[in-house]
Amino acid sequence: MSTPAGNPEGSSSLPERQKGEGESKGLPGGPSKNAIKKAQKEKEKAEKAAKRKEAEDKQKHEAAASDVSADDYGQLPIINPKERPNLPTSSRLSELSEESEDKAICFFAQVENARVQSAKLAFLVLRQRTETIQAVVAASDVLSKQMVKWAGGISPESRVRVHGLVKKPKDPVTSATLSNLEIHVQKLHVVNPAPSQLPIQLEDASRPVPSFGTEEQEVKEGERPMLSLKARLDNPALNQRTPQNIAIRRVKDGVETLFREFLHQHGFDSDHTPKIIGAATEGGGTVFEVGYFATKAYLAQSPQFYKQILIAGGAERVMEVGSVFRAENSNTHRHLCEFTGLDFEMEFDYHYHEVLDLAEDLLMYIIKGLKERYAAETAVVRKVYPMPEFQLPKDGKVPRLTFAEGIQLLRDSGEEDVSEFEDLSTTQEKKLGRLVLEKYSTDFYVLDQFPLSIRPFYTMPSPHPTSTTDPKKQLSNSYDFFMRGEEIMSGAQRVHDVTLLEERMRANDPPLDPGSEGFKSYVDAFRYGCPPHAGGGLGLERIVMFYLGLPNVRLVTPFPRDPQRLAP
Numbered sequence: 001m002s003t004p005a006g007n008p009e010g011s012s013s014l015p016e017r018q019k020g021e022g023e024s025k026g027l028p029g030g031p032s033k034n035a036i037k038k039a040q041k042e043k044e045k046a047e048k049a050a051k052r053k054e055a056e057d058k059q060k061h062e063a064a065a066s067d068v069s070a071d072d073y074g075q076l077p078i079i080n081p082k083e084r085p086n087l088p089t090s091s092r093l094s095e096l097s098e099e100s101e102d103k104a105i106c107f108f109a110q111v112e113n114a115r116v117q118s119a120k121l122a123f124l125v126l127r128q129r130t131e132t133i134q135a136v137v138a139a140s141d142v143l144s145k146q147m148v149k150w151a152g153g154i155s156p157e158s159r160v161r162v163h164g165l166v167k168k169p170k171d172p173v174t175s176a177t178l179s180n181l182e183i184h185v186q187k188l189h190v191v192n193p194a195p196s197q198l199p200i201q202l203e204d205a206s207r208p209v210p211s212f213g214t215e216e217q218e219v220k221e222g223e224r225p226m227l228s229l230k231a232r233l234d235n236p237a238l239n240q241r242t243p244q245n246i247a248i249r250r251v252k253d254g255v256e257t258l259f260r261e262f263l264h265q266h267g268f269d270s271d272h273t274p275k276i277i278g279a280a281t282e283g284g285g286t287v288f289e290v291g292y293f294a295t296k297a298y299l300a301q302s303p304q305f306y307k308q309i310l311i312a313g314g315a316e317r318v319m320e321v322g323s324v325f326r327a328e329n330s331n332t333h334r335h336l337c338e339f340t341g342l343d344f345e346m347e348f349d350y351h352y353h354e355v356l357d358l359a360e361d362l363l364m365y366i367i368k369g370l371k372e373r374y375a376a377e378t379a380v381v382r383k384v385y386p387m388p389e390f391q392l393p394k395d396g397k398v399p400r401l402t403f404a405e406g407i408q409l410l411r412d413s414g415e416e417d418v419s420e421f422e423d424l425s426t427t428q429e430k431k432l433g434r435l436v437l438e439k440y441s442t443d444f445y446v447l448d449q450f451p452l453s454i455r456p457f458y459t460m461p462s463p464h465p466t467s468t469t470d471p472k473k474q475l476s477n478s479y480d481f482f483m484r485g486e487e488i489m490s491g492a493q494r495v496h497d498v499t500l501l502e503e504r505m506r507a508n509d510p511p512l513d514p515g516s517e518g519f520k521s522y523v524d525a526f527r528y529g530c531p532p533h534a535g536g537g538l539g540l541e542r543i544v545m546f547y548l549g550l551p552n553v554r555l556v557t558p559f560p561r562d563p564q565r566l567a568p
Helices: 033-065 145-151 229-233 243-265 304-312 353-373 375-384 403-412 426-440 498-506 520-527 540-548
Strands: 073-075 104-118 121-128 131-138 159-167 182-192 289-292 295-299 317-325 338-347 400-402 444-448 478-483 486-493 533-539
Touching: 073 145, 104 145, 104 182, 121 145, 131 145, 131 159, 145 182, 243 317, 243 338, 243 353, 243 375, 243 540, 304 317, 304 338, 304 520, 304 533, 338 353, 338 540, 353 375, 353 444, 353 478, 353 486, 353 533, 353 540, 375 540, 400 403, 403 426, 403 444, 426 444, 426 478, 426 486, 478 533, 478 540, 486 540, 498 520, 533 540
Parallel strands: 073 182, 131 182, 400 444
Antiparallel strands: 104 121, 104 159, 121 131, 159 182, 289 295, 317 338, 338 533, 444 478, 478 486, 486 533
């Protein structure tokens, strides 16, 4: 049986064709009418976009050609020239005064904020460290509208180079620290732009931290949420730009400078002792263990032993500024696992109070120096963290109480749970600080003659008797310094007689072996006629914290180390 013409062999009929299939100009298998219409629309759309872009490019080209400020603004290339360019020396905002009016200057700064007021006017607030000034970008015959628009769109925290004239504003600019001056911009270039979205806002970082131990607090209506301490510390490159943090760093530097200055004036030499040691000499429970090639090592808890060995070696008076490591799992407002120690040690002739007198003078020198040299920085911090001015004794004589006298003050105030032979709690220390302030009108005082049982084995026992013959209830020639009721220094006369030192070590709880690897070189130093000596160790961060009245010691260091924090 034959098949119909055109029908595939074995098929009895043609398959049914879908509607619209192959209906393009009668050609079977071509695009549909809908597809052709869609393609035509896409083509027209693309042609319109191309024409629009061509018109925009032409407009931009014409605008650029007519931009009188084309060379006076924009993004600079990366600063990495082969040779030093012959450009004007940059100015410091802190050096400007009313006598600077009409002076042409060039300076670098961060953009604190920028805004366009109109097509012909933009304002910026520019910052150098703690100083800010308003900059005005105004269109004129020599400054284009394009430059005005561009300047008003610069992202906050971008680094810029500015050329301009110093002028006096019509009215004081309350949003800037230099309120009686402003800059009339002539040239403005971005050195390094900041992104439009920052991880934290400096406006938030410039406000107080939440109370210690809380990351979130109730926000009053109309207020911004408080920025947590963690968020600040996680973003140090931005957080450290705030005026109060810059001021805190300056005060911190000031304490170290004053410490060195005073001790140099009094015959002390500076030295640097090891921070990697071979034995946990001052208590294994609070020491960091580290790998040291094929053996173990430890991070030094203090330079105490080395200071004493230097005294035995004829140093007479020695000081050190260096890192101190404490593996204490203390998550309080005043504890760090790494802090900066200000240590000193010196010989004396007749009585350890010779050293205590000098130590009191040292602290008075530091605090007076902060008041005189860092008043501006202190004022910046207190705008954020209000605190009464640090009080010193009006007669210049530091109250020096015995530990027993401090206990009696607490008892007289109604405190019952205190003992003459047990250390004070933080709460009791603070209360005693308030009592001393009320009685002596000072935030700085000294406690002397601490119980021997709560001091290290190398502390000299006191010759003063107590009300008991119990050997565990004896006194020591030791002292602590306090600021605003919290400890900032611990010190004492050291045992310089080798026989007594060995006795004290063996009587320690737990007993210590004077001949062990960690102690032998230390004990041997006292076998060769070591002079009587005493000293102390101060915590740099604590001094700054308590002087400024900050709520947390982590505000004093950009990169704190505590049990919860190992980065950045």
